[in-house]
Amino acid sequence: MSTVTITDVAKHVGVSVATISRYLSGFTVRNEEKIREAIIELNYRPSAAARNLKSGRTGIIAIVVPDITNPFFASIVEGAESAVGEDRMILLVNTGDSREREEKALSQLFGRVDGVIMAPLTEDEQGPSFFSQFGLPIVFVDRVTKDGEKFSSVLTDNAKGAHIATDYLISQGHRKIAMIGGPLSTTPGKRRADGYRSALAKSGISSQVEYFIESDFSEAGGYAAMCRLLEEEAPPTAVFVANNLMTIGALHALRDRGVSVPQEISIIGFDDLEFAELVNPPLTVIARDARLQGSQAMDLMIKHLENGGATPPEHSMVDVQLVERGSCALPRESQKIRSNKIDH
Amino acid sequence: MSTVTITDVAKHVGVSVATISRYLSGFTVRNEEKIREAIIELNYRPSAAARNLKSGRTGIIAIVVPDITNPFFASIVEGAESAVGEDRMILLVNTGDSREREEKALSQLFGRVDGVIMAPLTEDEQGPSFFSQFGLPIVFVDRVTKDGEKFSSVLTDNAKGAHIATDYLISQGHRKIAMIGGPLSTTPGKRRADGYRSALAKSGISSQVEYFIESDFSEAGGYAAMCRLLEEEAPPTAVFVANNLMTIGALHALRDRGVSVPQEISIIGFDDLEFAELVNPPLTVIARDARLQGSQAMDLMIKHLENGGATPPEHSMVDVQLVERGSCALPRESQKIRSNKIDH
DNA sequence: TTGTACGCGTTATCAT
DNA sequence: ATGATAACGCGTACAA
Numbered sequence: 001m002s003t004v005t006i007t008d009v010a011k012h013v014g015v016s017v018a019t020i021s022r023y024l025s026g027f028t029v030r031n032e033e034k035i036r037e038a039i040i041e042l043n044y045r046p047s048a049a050a051r052n053l054k055s056g057r058t059g060i061i062a063i064v065v066p067d068i069t070n071p072f073f074a075s076i077v078e079g080a081e082s083a084v085g086e087d088r089m090i091l092l093v094n095t096g097d098s099r100e101r102e103e104k105a106l107s108q109l110f111g112r113v114d115g116v117i118m119a120p121l122t123e124d125e126q127g128p129s130f131f132s133q134f135g136l137p138i139v140f141v142d143r144v145t146k147d148g149e150k151f152s153s154v155l156t157d158n159a160k161g162a163h164i165a166t167d168y169l170i171s172q173g174h175r176k177i178a179m180i181g182g183p184l185s186t187t188p189g190k191r192r193a194d195g196y197r198s199a200l201a202k203s204g205i206s207s208q209v210e211y212f213i214e215s216d217f218s219e220a221g222g223y224a225a226m227c228r229l230l231e232e233e234a235p236p237t238a239v240f241v242a243n244n245l246m247t248i249g250a251l252h253a254l255r256d257r258g259v260s261v262p263q264e265i266s267i268i269g270f271d272d273l274e275f276a277e278l279v280n281p282p283l284t285v286i287a288r289d290a291r292l293q294g295s296q297a298m299d300l301m302i303k304h305l306e307n308g309g310a311t312p313p314e315h316s317m318v319d320v321q322l323v324e325r326g327s328c329a330l331p332r333e334s335q336k337i338r339s340n341k342i343d344h
Numbered sequence: 345m346s347t348v349t350i351t352d353v354a355k356h357v358g359v360s361v362a363t364i365s366r367y368l369s370g371f372t373v374r375n376e377e378k379i380r381e382a383i384i385e386l387n388y389r390p391s392a393a394a395r396n397l398k399s400g401r402t403g404i405i406a407i408v409v410p411d412i413t414n415p416f417f418a419s420i421v422e423g424a425e426s427a428v429g430e431d432r433m434i435l436l437v438n439t440g441d442s443r444e445r446e447e448k449a450l451s452q453l454f455g456r457v458d459g460v461i462m463a464p465l466t467e468d469e470q471g472p473s474f475f476s477q478f479g480l481p482i483v484f485v486d487r488v489t490k491d492g493e494k495f496s497s498v499l500t501d502n503a504k505g506a507h508i509a510t511d512y513l514i515s516q517g518h519r520k521i522a523m524i525g526g527p528l529s530t531t532p533g534k535r536r537a538d539g540y541r542s543a544l545a546k547s548g549i550s551s552q553v554e555y556f557i558e559s560d561f562s563e564a565g566g567y568a569a570m571c572r573l574l575e576e577e578a579p580p581t582a583v584f585v586a587n588n589l590m591t592i593g594a595l596h597a598l599r600d601r602g603v604s605v606p607q608e609i610s611i612i613g614f615d616d617l618e619f620a621e622l623v624n625p626p627l628t629v630i631a632r633d634a635r636l637q638g639s640q641a642m643d644l645m646i647k648h649l650e651n652g653g654a655t656p657p658e659h660s661m662v663d664v665q666l667v668e669r670g671s672c673a674l675p676r677e678s679q680k681i682r683s684n685k686i687d688h
Numbered sequence: 689t690t691g692t693a694c695g696c697g698t699t700a701t702c703a704t
Numbered sequence: 705a706t707g708a709t710a711a712c713g714c715g716t717a718c719a720a
Contacts, residue, residue, distance in 0.1 A: 005697055016707045021699060030705065045479075048455035049402065050697035052393035053712050060435070060456070068425070069418045078413050081438045089452060091404070092436035094425040108433060111392030111713095112404070135387070219618070251622050273619070274563070278595050280624030349713055360691045365715055374689065394713035397696050691720080696713105704706080 004042045012038045057114050061301055063294075064093040064105065064118035072244055072271050072290050073119065076141060079294025080117055085302065088114075095121060097218075109136060114305055117297045119143045122185040137304050141297040143187040152304065154297045154316045158188050161286040161320035162195025162240065165268045168284075168322060169238040170203050174266065174331050178211040178236035180225040180246050189217070192242045192270060211236055215246055222249025230257060237331035238266035244273050251279065262329035272323060282325035293318050348388045356382045401458050405645055407638075408437040408449065408462035416588055416615050416634050417463065420485060423638025424461055429646065432458075439465060441562075453480065458649055461641045463487045466529040481648050485641040487531040496648065498641045498660045502532050505630040505664035506539025506584065509612045512628075512666060513582040514547050518610065518675045522555040522580035524569040524590050533561070536586045536614060555580055559590055566593025574601060581675035582610035588617050595623065606673035616667060626669035637662050 006024075010017040013034050023029045024046060038044075052058045063080050065073040077092065084090055091113055095102040102121050109116055115137035123145050140153035162179075169177050179196045182189030193212065200207045210232055215221035222241060226249065229236055241247040247269035254261055261267050261281055269276075272287035296316050304311050350368075354361040357378050367373045368390060382388075396402045407424050409417040421436065428434055435457055439446040446465050453460055459481035467490050484497035506523075513521050523540045526533030537556065544551045554576055559565035566585060570593065573580055585591040591613035598605055605611050605625055613620075616631035640660050648655050 006699095007697080017698080018700090018707060018709095019705080022706085025699080028705080043479075045454045047397070047697050049393060049396035049400075050712090051699080053391070053397050053696085053714090054698045054700085056393075056712080058393065058456075067422075068412070069415065069422050071413065071415065071418075074413045074415075074418045077436070078411075078438055078440075081412070081436070082440070086448070087452075089449070089456070090436055092407075092421070092425070092434055094422055096422075096426070104430070105433070107389075108431075110389040111394075112402075112433070135389070248618055248622065255622065274592055275617070275619045275623060278592065278599065278624070279619060279622040350715095351713080361714080362691060362716075363689085366690085369715080372689085391713050394696090395715080397698090397713080398715050400696080689720105692718085694717090695715095698712090699710105701708105701710080703708090 062113040062116040075290035076294035079291035083295035083298035158191030159195035162192040166199035174238040219249035222246025226250040226253035244271040266328040406457040406460040419634035420638035423635035424642040427639035427642035502535030503539035506536040510543035518582040563593035566590025570594040570597035588615040610672040
């Protein structure tokens with residue numbers, strides 16, 4: 001550990017610590033050359049800890065996500081990282097879908113970071129008071145808590161995305177449309193369910209209870225949910241799956257059961273994936289720019305920080321987009337009808 | 345900003361700051377109850393910055409990776425995070441494959457973190473001096489630099505994995521076996537190429553120059569490389585692709601060109617992927633436990649830290665495994681020969 | 689057990 | 705432009 005301090009440099013050059021400090025801050029001092037050399041020779045590095053104590057800021061911004069191995073969150077993090085700038089860094093907290101870890105980590109963030117960008121696990125954290133008295137600037141990304149209005153946020157138009165997805169299936173002639181949703185306690189879980197229901201309602205299709213499964217955004221959850229749907233007396237002809245991991249799980253289930261997509265069942269997912277084109281068949285999805293969400297969140301945070309925390313909360317919304325590939329088709333019934341017509 | 349300090353708490357309770365400090369450190373003091381209440385009432389949070397300055401440690405460990413959106417590195421990070429323990433956190437640096445960013449970030453780490461776990465961009469950093477003068481404990485993960493022996497590391501048996509992959513193709517009857525490799529300046533790039541060549545040599549197959557393409561571990565790189573291979577006069581009948589992203593790219597290329605796998609060409613990748621089973625056909629790969637690599641690296645770092653940095657470097661190696669799925673088959677020639685035999 | 693007082697490495701203020 | 709010095713918030717040796 002290089003334990004050489006500013007005092008050592010000062011002594012070595014023969015000036016006071018104040019002069020060295022000023023040199024480091026960019027002021028013009030007399031012995032610039034000698035100081036420069038001394039710093040290199042002694043291999044002096046300013047202590048970040050001391051600077052933090054003095055300045056009250058750390059130059060570190062935390063980003064809290066439920067699961068970094070989810071490509072969606074990885075992209076958010078990457079976006080945030082890309083926008084963090086030269087003199088700041090990011091502290092990553094992976095809560096692993098554990099509320100306990102989330103709370104614990106949050107409390108550890110004090111004094112370590114200047115602000116936190118977070119995708120909270122659920123909307124009902126510890127009630128409105130928690131984040132209000134949290135004391136650290138917060139920007140929510142992808143998800144908010146109950147009192148999310150009080151803080152800046154960068155969300156997706158979840159309801160719109162879900163609506164588009166469901167509408168797309170309806171327009172293909174599907175009527176028995178199921179949804180594998182996320183936890184209704186989360187922002188995307190709730191809003192996407194809303195969008196699904198509103199689309200059905202708009203087309204006068206009654207939403208059947210057994211066609212909506214509240215799952216958990218995990219691959220295993222998607223697998224289980226799809227299995228349940230297949231066991232229905234009247235299985236759906238199309239399924240809207242509310243996130244990428246569950247979509248993978250659902251596809252696995254279909255593959256294991258030998259159900260062919262889109263011949264026997266149509267699938268549309270939420271969130272694009274690197275490999276969505278490569279699966280069989282290529283996956284039709286609702287896509288959005290996760291990287292952009294991350295960078296916007298960071299921009300908001302930095303703006304807030306540089307304004308001395310005096311900015312009112314801003315709410316940004318990233319758009320969604322239907323990416324048509326091959327996992328959706330006309331329902332079987334329609335196909336049969338057509339065939340029949342042709343046969344006669 | 346919670347600007348309430350230990351002094352405020354002390355005043356509020358009517359004791360000295362030392363007593364509060366002792367209470368916080370777990371010593372038994374007289375007014376525990378009153379102190380507890382005061383802390384909650386005032387919403388006091390110890391300043392991490394002040395503690396850092398006092399103790400000389402930050403409780404933060406940096407993890408430096410080239411690309412967090414690569415599922416492999418995401419898993420490494422997750423593994424490291426899972427092993428970090430209660431009282432430490434991780435600082436993520438995503439170098440985005442930029443050497444400049446890597447260096448810059450590294451220099452910023454000083455004093456902010458207690459140690460750094462890193463997957464360096466290339467083996468030829470600035471030579472041994474760079475990391476030695478860095479002054480921070482280092483554990484290499486997945487990749488090392490030239491003087492990597494001096495620091496602990498957690499690698500994969502790259503050569504073995506590549507050897508197995510190539511051998512597997514040979515055992516299926518392939519002779520025209522190409523490899524899309526990573527940069528030879530990186531540990532995995534070099535070792536995997538070694539394994540490929542050794543396997544060919546062992547079977548007496550001469551390695552043709554045009555069958556080895558040094559690419560860059562990116563999806564685009566894999567795409568381009570595969571295109572080049574397809575344009576060869578005598579295209580290979582099988583390709584070993586040295587990482588996951590390039591495999592995705594290669595598959596895209598094959599799909600765009602209408603080349604069917606495994607009928608026309610066999611593909612084996614390095615690193616498993618969530619969706620490897622779902623692509624068409626399911627992907628055969630060399631797999632390893634990336635999460636384990638991450639957690640082992642963290643374990644090594646913590647061990648080093650808790651021994652006061654007095655431990656000699658340890659080198660750990662995570663095993664590889666062949667996961668047979670459906671992307672490899674007998675070469676076409678063999679198929680034809682067989683057909684001929686049957687026909688006659 | 690408790691309180692006093694000093695030091696951790698920097699930066700900012702105030703004279704000079 | 706420079707130097708001495710007081711903070712920043714906390715931990716701890718020392719004395720009580």
